[in-house]
Amino acid sequence: MIVRTFDECKNSERRVVSDNWESVRMLLKDDNMGFSFHITTIYQGTDTHIHYQNHLESVYCMSGEGEIEVVNGKTYPIKPGTLYILDKHDEHFLRAYEGADMVMACVFNPPITGAEVHDENGVYPLVD
Template sequence: MIVRTLAECQNSERRVVAENWESVRMILKDDNVGFSFHITTIYQGTETHIHYQNHLESVYCMSGEGEIEVVNGKTYPIKPGTMYLLDQHDEHYLRAAEGSDMVMACVFNPPITGAEVHDEHGVYPLVE
């Protein structure tokens, strides 16, 4: 059994901070459970280009508001209780509204190792 608290993960190398977001990676590849689990905060008033070519991601909004715009597709509002699944490796823009950080629970398959940040194309590398 693995038991961790958000607070202990926030105060460790499991917390990764980028310009538009921070992610607390509570379950990682080396936990050997086939997925990773993160609590990610998208900073208010930001736009992040993301294109997970190597991973599937499911996201559940716990707080805050914003939107997700699929490249060459639709824009969907995000608010607490909204879930989206990037089941087609969907290239997208994730935006948090002004005055409202979005706090999201995220699951990745395959799992990430923990230190990943988006490259210039919005991609996380695939680490075998």
Template sequence: MIVRTLEQCRNSERRVVADNWESVRMLLKDDNMGFSFHITTIYEGTETHIHYQNHLESVFCMSGTGEIEVVDGKTYPIKPGTLYILDKHDEHFLRAHKNTDMVMACVFNPPVTGQEVHDENGIYPLVD
């Protein structure tokens, strides 16, 4: 059994910080579960380009508001209780509204190793 707290993970190398977001990777590839689990905060008033060509992701909004715009032009509001699933490696822009961070619970398949950040195309590398 694996037991971890968000606070333990936040105060370790499992917390990865970028310009627009931070992600606490609570479950990683080396935990051998077949997926990874993150608590990610999207900073207020930011826009992040994301295109996970190597991963599928499900995201559940726990707090804050914003929107996700898929490159096909559709925009969906995000608020607490919203789940979106990037089941087709959907290229998108994720925006948090001003004056509110969005806190999201994220599941990745395949799992990430822990230190990934988006490259210039919004992609996480696939690490074997």
């Protein structure tokens, strides 16, 4: 059994900070569960280009509001209770509106190792 708290993960190397977001990676590849689980905060007023070419992701909004714009597609509002699933490696822009950060629960398959950050194309590398 694995038991961890958000606070202990946040105060460890499992917390990764970028210009537009921070992610507390609570479950990682080396936990051998077949997926990773993160609590990610998207900073208010930011616009982040993301394109997970190597991973599938499900994201549940716990707080804050914003939108996801699929490249060459539609824009969807995000608010608490919204789940979006990037089941086709969808290239997108994630925006958090002014007023409050968006806090999201995220699941990645395959799992990430924990040190990944987006490259210049919004991609996480696939790490063996």
